[in-house]
Amino acid sequence: MRENGKRRIVRLKDIADKTGYSINTISHALRGMNDISEETKSYILKTASELGYVTNSIAQSMRLGYTKTIAVILGDISNPHFAILTKEIENTASKHGYSVFLLNTNEDEDQEERALKTAIQHNVDGIILCPVQRSEKNVRFLQKSDIPFVLIGRYFPEMDGVRYTICNDVRGGYSATEYLIRHGHRKILMLSGPAHISSAKERLQGYRQALADYRIEYDDSLVIEVPIMETDCSTLLPEDGYTAIFAFSDIVAWSAWKVLRERGKRVPEDISIIGFDHIQSRLSLPYSLCSVSSYKAKMSITSVEMLISIINGNKEMENIIIDTDIAKGESVSFIS
Amino acid sequence: MRENGKRRIVRLKDIADKTGYSINTISHALRGMNDISEETKSYILKTASELGYVTNSIAQSMRLGYTKTIAVILGDISNPHFAILTKEIENTASKHGYSVFLLNTNEDEDQEERALKTAIQHNVDGIILCPVQRSEKNVRFLQKSDIPFVLIGRYFPEMDGVRYTICNDVRGGYSATEYLIRHGHRKILMLSGPAHISSAKERLQGYRQALADYRIEYDDSLVIEVPIMETDCSTLLPEDGYTAIFAFSDIVAWSAWKVLRERGKRVPEDISIIGFDHIQSRLSLPYSLCSVSSYKAKMSITSVEMLISIINGNKEMENIIIDTDIAKGESVSFIS
DNA sequence: TTGTAAGCGTTATCAA
DNA sequence: TTGATAACGCTTACAA
Numbered sequence: 001m002r003e004n005g006k007r008r009i010v011r012l013k014d015i016a017d018k019t020g021y022s023i024n025t026i027s028h029a030l031r032g033m034n035d036i037s038e039e040t041k042s043y044i045l046k047t048a049s050e051l052g053y054v055t056n057s058i059a060q061s062m063r064l065g066y067t068k069t070i071a072v073i074l075g076d077i078s079n080p081h082f083a084i085l086t087k088e089i090e091n092t093a094s095k096h097g098y099s100v101f102l103l104n105t106n107e108d109e110d111q112e113e114r115a116l117k118t119a120i121q122h123n124v125d126g127i128i129l130c131p132v133q134r135s136e137k138n139v140r141f142l143q144k145s146d147i148p149f150v151l152i153g154r155y156f157p158e159m160d161g162v163r164y165t166i167c168n169d170v171r172g173g174y175s176a177t178e179y180l181i182r183h184g185h186r187k188i189l190m191l192s193g194p195a196h197i198s199s200a201k202e203r204l205q206g207y208r209q210a211l212a213d214y215r216i217e218y219d220d221s222l223v224i225e226v227p228i229m230e231t232d233c234s235t236l237l238p239e240d241g242y243t244a245i246f247a248f249s250d251i252v253a254w255s256a257w258k259v260l261r262e263r264g265k266r267v268p269e270d271i272s273i274i275g276f277d278h279i280q281s282r283l284s285l286p287y288s289l290c291s292v293s294s295y296k297a298k299m300s301i302t303s304v305e306m307l308i309s310i311i312n313g314n315k316e317m318e319n320i321i322i323d324t325d326i327a328k329g330e331s332v333s334f335i336s
Numbered sequence: 337m338r339e340n341g342k343r344r345i346v347r348l349k350d351i352a353d354k355t356g357y358s359i360n361t362i363s364h365a366l367r368g369m370n371d372i373s374e375e376t377k378s379y380i381l382k383t384a385s386e387l388g389y390v391t392n393s394i395a396q397s398m399r400l401g402y403t404k405t406i407a408v409i410l411g412d413i414s415n416p417h418f419a420i421l422t423k424e425i426e427n428t429a430s431k432h433g434y435s436v437f438l439l440n441t442n443e444d445e446d447q448e449e450r451a452l453k454t455a456i457q458h459n460v461d462g463i464i465l466c467p468v469q470r471s472e473k474n475v476r477f478l479q480k481s482d483i484p485f486v487l488i489g490r491y492f493p494e495m496d497g498v499r500y501t502i503c504n505d506v507r508g509g510y511s512a513t514e515y516l517i518r519h520g521h522r523k524i525l526m527l528s529g530p531a532h533i534s535s536a537k538e539r540l541q542g543y544r545q546a547l548a549d550y551r552i553e554y555d556d557s558l559v560i561e562v563p564i565m566e567t568d569c570s571t572l573l574p575e576d577g578y579t580a581i582f583a584f585s586d587i588v589a590w591s592a593w594k595v596l597r598e599r600g601k602r603v604p605e606d607i608s609i610i611g612f613d614h615i616q617s618r619l620s621l622p623y624s625l626c627s628v629s630s631y632k633a634k635m636s637i638t639s640v641e642m643l644i645s646i647i648n649g650n651k652e653m654e655n656i657i658i659d660t661d662i663a664k665g666e667s668v669s670f671i672s
Numbered sequence: 673t674t675g676t677a678a679g680c681g682t683t684a685t686c687a688a
Numbered sequence: 689t690t691g692a693t694a695a696c697g698c699t700t701a702c703a704a
Contacts, residue, residue: 347682
């Protein structure tokens with residue numbers, strides 16, 4: 001199959017040579033156009049499959065101007081939350097005939113920039129991006145490049161014309177906090193994400209709003225910022241001063257639970273915990289973490305469909321803000 | 337930036353027109369070749385970046401015959417084990433200048449076939465595949481297509497010339513079982529994976545080997561096959577007759593733990609559990625599952641480097657079988 | 673119903 | 689040091 005080191009790919013020309021028809025006829029026949037006689041068509045199809053022909057979409061793209069690929073660019077696919085999103089995105093994209101380039105940013109702005117350039121270089125038709133949000137730079141660059149894109153999970157409130165699919169983080173943060181308050185908690189530790197990330201900021205905002213509504217004084221020392229790529233918050237978790245924790249993500253929540261347990265504290269008897277993302281929707285674990293569920297499948301499907309719609313020239317897109325729910329779990333109890 | 341609906345991509349020609357040089361000169365300058373004077377070069381580079389030029393790798397591929405892309409095809413990226421592998425693969429690939437297409441098979445042979453064809457269509461330079469293994473069909477097809485590929489995590493013992501990176505599943509299964517035996521267990525339930533999957537078969541083989549070595553009679557009824565895409569094994573788990581469980585994967589192990597807990601059994605006091613994959617290397621969880629650790633990073637890195645080596649024409653590749661270790665956890669105790 | 677030729681954006685060959 | 693031209697494999701407009 002190899003000739004002088006280079007892989008021999010079967011081309012239209014090979015089928016043409018074999019059948020005696022022209023390249024054009026082969027092309028038309030293979031795409032089932034109705035200007036080729038049934039006879040010739042089936043003869044060509046047979047020969048093509050005998051030779052093991054597959055469309056060369058590189059050449060096709062060259063001619064047609066699109067690649068039927070999208071890029072999915074996010075922080076870290078090994079984070080279950082992103083993994084679940086990506087699964088649904090790939091699935092939906094594939095249903096629509098699109099293939100997915102996967103690129104990690106590791107939440108680093110430079111890597112994000114490189115990822116975006118890689119995507120553009122490969123002529124992807126569109127990009128789904130969970131932005132690092134260190135600054136607006138990379139998204140501005142994207143905008144200028146005029147490539148269709150959709151943000152997922154995070155957005156820039158001040159940027160106009162940037163489409164996004166997010167969940168209602170303010171509401172989610174609010175209901176998580178409210179849920180704890182209704183269980184009698186008043187000293188609620190917030191393990192927040194970095195302030196430059198919109199979802200972190202808005203969950204915190206929801207937290208503060210709930211405190212205010214329930215006339216609980218906001219205490220600065222009860223808000224701790226956990227780095228976004230951190231999986232172990234042992235050094236960050238205060239020894240005491242709170243009866244409940246609201247964590248920015250399930251990853252952080254589980255880690256906090258682990259640290260508490262190592263310190264001899266019981267969950268939920270001593271400390272209640274609520275997380276965000278509900279990764280247990282995919283992962284069957286013995287102990288259930290109470291979590292704000294963000295409908296990952298819906299978010300993924302919406303973002304793909306939104307992107308494809310933009311690719312197809314639709315200018316008037318509504319941003320999508322998906323509802324959240326409390327997924328109850330044993331990590332929260334009434335205060336004793 | 338858009339003209340009549342189509343995105344305007346900056347081409348070499350645009351830079352040529354702007355600077356007055358020929359396309360050839362631009363191309364050489366941009367690639368830093370030393371047959372262009374420094375003056376012209378820097379002038380061209382400046383203009384290129386002003387216009388926002390990025391290489392069109394589609395056109396480049398067309399000409400050069402390679403795409404600098406690889407496909408990663410596996411069962412389900414939302415499975416943390418695969419997610420971690422994929423993260424490392426993408427990271428390593430990117431270091432070597434390759435971009436990654438992500439394709440899920442959902443452990444279905446037809447979807448696998450479609451994924452392979454999609455990959456080939458997009459002219460990937462190589463494929464990393466965790467095969468469905470319903471049959472040898474798709475891998476035979478791959479072999480015939482002559483595209484470089486490497487299997488990861490699973491292999492076909494009877495197929496010659498198919499390169500793979502796996503962990504030592506027999507040894508892993510053996511040491512897991514031995515570990516339980518040394519903790520006094522003799523009635524060990526094996527929650528096995530489907531028999532057509534090599535890793536499942538070999539872990540089971542290790543289990544049987546260990547039983548034999550320790551003179552424990554093999555009991556057919558203690559081996560249960562859990563479907564590979566199953567995340568909930570509640571209907572499959574026997575009520576009693578065992579004091580320990582060896583699960584094919586951590587996913588299954590955690591699920592079993594959950595079911596046991598729902599049934600009022602304590603882990604490890606009543607039942608000990610050991611899993612496989614050690615996904616807690618990435619995920620901080622309060623309760624630690626004892627698990628066979630399979631060095632996912634090493635496996636991923638090796639598979640990428642192996643693939644790239646094959647792409648570069650290396651014919652003599654050794655298959656890699658990676659060692660396993662027991663990652664201790666509180667889910668196993670001495671029998672009481 | 674089928675064939676010819678141009679063109680997508682790049683790189684390589686050869687000439688100036 | 690720079691420029692003209694062909695070629696990669698495909699689709700499309702037009703010709704036969």
